[in-house]
Amino acid sequence: MYLRKFLFLLVLIISVVVAPKVYAQEKDKSEIDLAKLAKHGAVLNFNEQGSSYLKFGMGVQLWYRYMEMNPNTVDKNTQHPIDYYSDFALRRMRMSVMLNFENRHIIYSQFGLTSEASYNGLHSGIFFHDLWYKTRVAKNTYIGGGLHMWNGLSRLSNVTYASQITLDNPGINFPNVNVSDDFVRQYGIFLQGQFKKFDYSFSVNQPLLSTNSSKVLNDAEIVAKDDLGTAYNRYHNNFSYKGYLSYSVFNKEGVSKTPFKAMTYYGKKGRFLNVGAGFQYVDEASGILRQDTDIDQTITVEQHKQLSLSADLWFEQPLANESVLNIYAAYYNYDYGDNYLKSSAVMGGFAASNPDGVSPAQGSGINQFYIGTGDAMYFSIAYVIPKNIYDSNRKIMPFYAVTRKNFEGLNEASIQQDFGVQYLILGNNVKLSAQYSTRPVFDSSSLLVSENKGMFVLQLHAKF
Secondary structure (H helix, E strand, C coil), rough: CHHHHHHHHHHHHHHCCCCCCCCCCCHHHHHHHHHHHHHHCCEEEECCCEEEEEEEEEEEEEEEEEECCCEEEEECCCCCCCCCCEEEEEEEEEEEEEEEECCCEEEEEEEEEEEECCCCCCCCCCEEEEEEEEEEECCCEEEEEEEEEEEEEEECHEECHHHCCCCCEEEEEEECCCCCCCEEEEEEEEEEECCCEEEEEEEEEEECCCCCCCEEEEEEHHHHHHHCCCCCEEECCCCEEEEEEEEEEECCCCCCCCCCCCCCCCCCCCCCEEEEEEEEEEEEEEEEEEECCCCCCCEEEEEEEEEEEEEEEEEEEEHHHHCCCECCCCEEEECCCCCCCCECCCCCEEEEEEECCCCCCCCCCCCCEEEEEEEEEEEEHHHHEHHHHHHHCEEEEEEEEEEEEECCCCCEEEEEEEEEEEEEEEEEEECEEEEEEEEEECCCCCCCEEEEEEEEEEEEEEEE
């Protein structure tokens, strides 16, 4: 009932904001000019051609969330049972600096905060998300190294928060996030570039395994789990290997200076149809508890690789009156060992399980199963409404996304849906977005879906 009220209020607010002829045409023109200026950011050119420069950027995403809780949830601070929870949160705050000399030598850094919610301790500290250098070694070919996000696997695994379709990632595109990486970054070296209509990136990296992580276990801790035939993340000292290759059927995007890929250009760069495939691999990253069938029934930890494979398709077609159709589809396959499952929640630290009750299989709060051995499919569709319908240079883009996960550790497929709309106030630099998402709740004994819960998010996005 509460979610319906919020959705009604959202529709009412957007209807008022985008009413025809609210702004004069003169103001629309000035906002177009301002959007063009904002797109280039703050740049200090070192030559008249503008081919060598120092560029600064900044972005922020503020969220308001209203969430239905999984059963048996209590507020972590008060220990009181809660069915609903709402908060304000800083989903992302980023500052970036790029030093570019003639596209031959590029240094890039990005620092800021991620997932800072109101229940967290104050002043947790700004940290570097990216810090790397690359150099051009041949036409359209670069090698580099540092703390980077050339992640391989899929287009969605290298997405920029600046131009996502949905408000957040589905999770399946980042299978090892905050388990063996730092917000999907690792230290390593990479090769990146283009050959004709092929775009590629490959990297060799050192997994980042925190010494106090609750998500990674040593072999003794896996034995203590006493859970035969189930894979867990284990400590290891092996490199990870990642790669992604895509082919542009129509327009090419050009050699990217950064690893971050746009999921939409809102029709400004023409027609695209890109087909891609990728992988992520690390050896002995999972441990499975086995019991020998001999007389003494010896318990051992079997080491297992973690392999992710993906194939995807990205399509964007400009249509009449500045309308745009955008479609993305991806298939993922994960081999992390028998019955591997990982559940987590974005900014879900306010919730805990009631010790006197029975929690669902994925845990309390807003936890859901993101990754598991098995496969997953993702599909999103978005449509920029024709300009002549609402008579404004601002754009309105409703969208829908669905994720289906078929993991061998569950007895039923997991399906999440996202319904939303984006309202571009100042191009893609300033926008207001809203999304309602569903997630299934799995019974802890049957591992079947018992019900679905929802979450409403209102986002203010600004990036320059």
